[in-house]
Amino acid sequence: MYKVMKINIIILAVASCFCTVAFSQNSLQNYIELAEQNSPLLQKQENKKRIIELDLKQFNAVYKSPKINLNSNVLFSPIISTDGNTNRLEWASSGSLNYIGYDLGATNGGQYQALISVNQPLFTQKYMSVHQNNAKLLQEKNAYSAKLTKAELEQVVTHQYLLCVQSQKQKKNIRKTIQVLKEQIQQMQALVKAGIYKLTDLKLLEIELKNNQIEEERLKGSYIDNFNVLNLLCGITDTTIFDLDEINLDLNSPVQKASLFSKQYKLDSLTVKSEQKIFNLQYLPQISAFGDAGLNATYQPGFDRLGFSVGLSITCKLFDGHQRKINDEKAIFQLSNIETDRKYFENQNNIRKKNILSQIDNLNKQLALIDTQLSEYENLFELYKIEIKTGLISVLELKNLIREISAKQQIKTNTLISKEILINSYNYWNL
Secondary structure (H helix, E strand, O other): OHHHHHHHHHHHHHHHHHHHHHHHHOOHHHHHHHHHHHOHHHHHHHHHHHHHHHHHHHHHHHHHOOEEEEEEEEEEOOEEEOHHHOOEEEOOOOOOOOEEOOOHHHHOOEEEEEEEEEEEEEOOHHHHHHHHHHHHHHHHHHHHHHHHHHHHHHHHHHHHHHHHHHHHHHHHHHHHHHHHHHHHHHHHHHHHHOOOOOHHHHHHHHHHHHHHHHHHHHHHHHHHHHHHHHHHHHOOOOOOOOOOOOOOOOOOOOOOOOOHHHHHHHHHHHHHHHHHHHHHHHHOOEEEEEEEEEEEEOOOOOHHHEEEEEEEEEEOOOOOOOHHHHHHHHHHHHHHHHHHHHHHHHHHHHHHHHHHHHHHHHHHHHHHHHHHHHHHHHHHHHHHHHHHOOOOOOHHHHHHHHHHHHHHHHHHHHHHHHHHHHHHHHHHHOO
16 A cells, blocks of 8 residues: 555656646746747857956956067178179178178178067056956946846747737637537527527528638637747747747836946946046056067177177157047047937836836726626626527527627737736836
């Protein structure tokens, strides 16, 4: 008995896990996660994060690491000496008075170099500090872009998911209408046999059934189209069609701080200021220590010409046509434009959100009226089902009532989904 119970527990546990997986596969959150996993934009933003880190390492190498080079030159300046009325080729002149070739003062007979040179930038902490702050800003902008991309993906995927749910609910509504018609046709067949209704009345309901079956096929096609678009957005290659979980989105509370979208303008302003600081680095004195060691000789070299040299290099820009002042003025106008854009966006976004809330409130009122109407329709339909048995109403009236109830159910579905779409839109702009 204990073994049987243990086996049953294991089976229930496995079944529970399977149900959990199946549920998650049909859920909105699962599709959002898949869209994020398969998004090439998010993958590129992750790579950009690595690139920024490598850029900072590169700046560190430029401003802190010594530059070591190997320079090697061999220059021959041969002459044809005519001293003593003889012509002889000399690769390095020993002091000819009469010759054909470059002037000895210009050539020194040749040049022979084999040097290792080192150049070490000095006092570069300010340079590094500016570039480190800029890299930090770039990382923050990249993280912001990733967050905004995820928000956009969630909004787009949720919108498409809602279109799928809309088609799915419409299919269920039409199936319910088909079931009602089938029940009425079955009842009508008995009433026709009893002579209460004519055969044409039965045919009228059968035609209405066919019309609804055609509509069901159309809605199936619409659902498949919407479902495939959802898979496309999420990078899903599986073509299996199944029902999705219905959702009821919650309306987010108004944000009490700067919105996600407003942060873009703050980052843009910081970018302008950072670029301004980088531009101004060229006006700092650039100091470097340098040295070389090796062979550096003219005429025929020997080991007695091995040596080294060291020195300091200082570069300071004195005048460039007031470019620094011009760049500072440009930055002022750029910051002014960013502030103008920020104020305009925030004003437009507030208007947009108020408009969406107004539309949601209107749809809630419509849904309340539709529910009241549907309740009245259902009560009327129950009376029709009683009176149809005694032939007190015409089949045409019954058919029209069924059609009106079906149309009202579809209107309710469309209104509900419109409300969910507006909530999705509000939540996105309310980030």
